[in-house]
Amino acid sequence: MGHEGMRAGDSDRQKVADQLKAALDEGRLDLSEYDDRVQRAYAARTYGDLDGLLDDLPGTIPVEKSQVVPHEGVSGPVEKPASKHQGRSGFPGMLAVFVVCTLVWAMSSLGSGELQYFWPGWVLIPVVFAFFAQFGKRRH
Known part of the structure; x- marks a missing residue:
């Protein structure tokens, strides 16, 4: 059985619904399309049912389908550069x-x-x- 035929869990459906909500908030989906996709997400039984709901939205492509290769050179968390205002009093x-x-x-x-x-x-x-x-x- 392939990945598409495996049963999706509640957390999988919720993750897709959260990503759809973010797309709605960003204006990438209208309310009608969001409603349709969320209904399909909550009704999904398998991963195959969830496929396609996020494909046309940026930043939501599954890692296995992504064309971006993760960078291997970084080990550990990346630290942010210190702000020029850091340590100053207001x-x-x-x-x-x-x-x-x-x-x-x-x-x-x-x-x-x-x-x-x-x-x-x-x-x-x-x-x-x-x-x-x-x-x-x-x-x-």
């Missing part, structure tokens, strides 16, 4: 946002002729946390 930017908010509050208070509620105080809370986070990094 304190200066957050402080700038607080200053801008305070200026807006001051101009609106001057414009109304009376002292308004100091709402930039709420913006100050994360600024204080960022300050202490930056201070704690420098001590170590």
